[in-house]
Amino acid sequence: MADLAYVICALDDIPSQRARGFDLAIVEDGQEKNFPIVVVRWGKQVFGYVNSCPHHGARLDWEREQFLDPTGLRLLCGKHGALFELGSGRCSAGPCKNENLKPVQLEVIDGDICITGVTLAEEDESDEDDVEA
């Protein structure tokens, strides 16, 4: 079966050089589990990571409800201040230096940001937003 691409939001829903979190749920080994992600947009490019810090597993937007550092050039974990490169997810400073955020496969299809490579848990399986990748 071809991988499904699930629409997360429109590309234009995230301004360039901004990040936004999504609380998704996926099905893995027959079990539904929470799958929080962060999506970074940079022009026409998008980068996605699981919203879980490699240091202690905290959400990056822990408490501050923000993903980017004050310069807007790196992702910041609000818990202990780890900084991550936007394009690679590699930690460049902080307690988990050189570790990586877990990447999420994203594609822009017809102006929508779509996630692939996972099975989303959906209440309505006939959701018309799904497109074949």
Ligand code: FES
């Ligand atoms: S949990 Fe992210 S820096 Fe400690």
